[in-house]
Amino acid sequence: MHTKKAAAVALAAALGVTSLAACSTEDVRDAAGKSGSPAPKTVTLVSHDSFNASKEVLAEFTKQTGLTVKVLKAGDAGEAVNKEILTKGSPQGDVFFGVDNTLLSRAVENGIFETYEAKGADRIPAGFKLDKRVTPIDTGDICVNYDKKYFADKKLAPPQSFDDLAKPEYKDLLVVENPERSSPGLGFLLGTVAKYGDAGWQDYWSKLKANGVKTVDSWELAYNQEFSGSAGGKEAKGDRPLVVSYASSPPVEVLYAEPQPKEAPTGVST
Template identity: 65%
Template sequence: MNTKKHWAVVVGLGLLTLSACGSSGGASATGSKTVTLVSHDSWAVSKNVLADFEKQSGYKVHVLKDGDAGQAVNKAILTKDNPQGDVFFGVDNTLLSRALDNGLFQSYEAKGSDLVKPEFRVDQTKHRVTPIDSGDICVNYDKAYFSKHGLTPPQSFDDLVKPEYKNLLVTENAATSSPGLGFLLATAAQYGDGGTSRSSEAESGGGWQAYWTKLKANGVKVVDGWEQAYNQEFSGSAGGKKAKADRPLVVSYASSPPAEVIYADPKPTTAPTGTSYGTCFRQIEYAGLLSNARNTKGGKAFIDFLLTKEFQEDMPLNMYVYPVREGARVPAEFEKYGKQAPHPETMAPTKIAANRDQWVKSWTSLVLK
């Protein structure tokens, strides 16, 4: 992904079954001094940071981008017996159980794992994956719109179904998009699955299904992916302004507002968009040493590199994610405009695994039909 044009963490999450045909440049073409990284299209790193790793380790890094996150994970699973590379980066907590259950990774406890913040650690007995970054899927709002209309931006899920926000929200398809799925999981965490609810606004016993019935009645618009939602439908983005978009609320990321400042020319003194922190879902990305990797030694060295302070502090302005290593700093723009959510919704990967497919099926039937 061209990060200067498309800076989202993960644009789409395909839940489609893919054919097992591999891309060119697979592991069979690599030598012992080459490490092949398989990732989604959003992978990015500064040239000098990667050059430092290659110089210090003696390995040359070959990067194979395999589409969006879901496509990349599915293809990696289908080719696990003859993997395309040595390391996979970009499986997140919404699909982690699928990767682990299919034996995608072999065990490796990375150097620096003890420096990962405790809340991001998983699989502590087998060490099949290493946490690398985190991000918050949240509703973003167009400050100018709400100021012009004298409205307070919504700050919670309950707010989004109120009459004053009718026809204002655009979100992504939960079956085809990572932020769309994350937003669905956030509502399931908040309202439950047809059972007890933590919110007085949810219909009694209705859970997230009742909430989405209200959201649909309040005019939520659903599009296929983040690119369309944010850059074409959202009035607060630079792309949305050019497209004369009319939706001042969008499901995006807590890191979206600083991006609107960093890539603006001229740079504004304040971010034109804001984050509704009561609508967030915590997304975590992992890396792992692929089963049957040809260069396991080089793959281990590369995973170690992903946890170094140099790489962790390089990530925010390349992939618009947050470091997981203790003491790693984030850019000033992130501190000012894009702090992480203080209390995001979360869900255990095992619970996601047990419910994901059925929830997506139910969501599709409820919202899209």
Template identity: 60%
Template sequence: MSKHALRTTAAATAVIALVGLSTACSSTDSSGEHSKTVTLVTHDSFAVSKSVLKKFTARSGYRVKVLRGGDAGAAVNQTVLNKGNPQGDVFFGVDNTLLSRPLGEGVFDSYEAEGLGKVPRELQLDRGRHRVTPVDSGEICVNFDRGYFEKRKLDPPESLADLAEPEYKNLLVTSNAATSSPGLGFLLATVDEYGNGWKDYWKKLKANGVEVVDGWEQAYNDRFSGSNGGKGKGDRPLVVSYASSPPVEVLGKKPLPAQAPTGIAEKTCFQQTEFAGLLKGAKNPEGGKALLDFMLSKTFQEDMPLQMFVNPVREDAELPELFTKYGASVEDAAAMDPSKIAENREQWVKAWTSLVVK
């Protein structure tokens, strides 16, 4: 998501909530033997309700401290660099496009979280060793600003091929595949679609004026014209984001519109699953295990859709009506075997960078 994703207001609320909890609890328990703080290292788009964090503290006795480290790709890179001496106890935000790197570097300890039996086996990509726990899923897709295309009586693009057509010149913004999981997911979608011809496709996109920025937050909030309820400050009506992005654009609106001001180009999507893991060398591994258990609880899972605008992985988690009504249900999103991603990711990203960015 994961993810992703789209929650400037929600993230600000989460920061306030975390600060409140951090000052409300002591740093050690009555025996002084164990820290009562568990530190979650994550990306900038992580968000959670204050009430949910309070429930975790009430159940476990631990308070949560959150350290954000930029977009997902940058946060994963930093975690790998800090392996053995981590900044926190749990890392959340590595997805299936980046998973092989931290697993290969030995960043995580094994832990089989409670609630894993409620998660589909196909999402448990490390089910033999349980070094990571699936937390959310979704699809990376091109989003479009409905108002822009309606005013111009222009049909929005439907497919990857459409994006290279002249009528969409200078309209698309994406995040960097080297530092951003949505950017990398979009690159993988093009590799899946065009095979060995993916470089030729990107040459066409570059000639058609695709813009590349560092991360998802910048692409969506600063460059996309459809953000902020269709009143975004950017001038690009096409952005690489998520299939679950449209609901955030109607959140809090009264009355609710018939449809969201943004839509999804459903033939551009790539399947994403985000994971969390217990960091090797964690100062509070017991607190980290408790947090992983909680992230698979119904309480946390049912909070995610309107906080991070991603799908819960628990099969019995209920989705809010706003999320299901305004979010897109994507069938046949592109997917790629993790072993193929692991074998080729670095060379693909290097080639893409030379071709598109430099």
């Protein structure tokens, strides 16, 4: 049930890589001291709701460049890209962080980025250089996460395949994200297309619907409110023990839990 995604575009010196949105490239280059033009004092970074650079990282960026970063969160990843497309004539910010390979063609075809080569881009493996207008920074797996306690209490094995998710024993357990707005939601949809082909993916989704799959607009809603295994899910009394998320989600649960558990309360289906 895994699908691979490559995250693209990032902040700048403090985070190591840069990609610039719409018609603001020259402003940011000037701000970084690459020309003699006056530098703006603030750079507006547009991203998705899950973007979370620490105050320390942003402060270090300001120390290195003299620029203050203003973060503008614009919804889930797909929603954020759509907003940039709608405002490309008068962009909301200078930099966009968070478009991945599932959304990249939409962004590029609508011309929201200018060409920019980040320092150190020559060290990026060729297979990850998707377009000269964006800088790849990471890769990761989109997959189904599960609530360990739920499956242990029910003495039920977690699902191990797309087919499993449509079986009666997993009825009303899965929450997914709207692929029109969400990057993991779109990645999961594309995974089913790759698995079942043009002739079969719609039939598969009909089976998921009959098996009680729940679709919500964003990853934040799916993971933090509907999923029973996350800290946010517990607070919101989420009752879905299966959620489309990332392979990195279980270790993050350990990182941010208070007190920190010895092992993650969630797992990844293979």
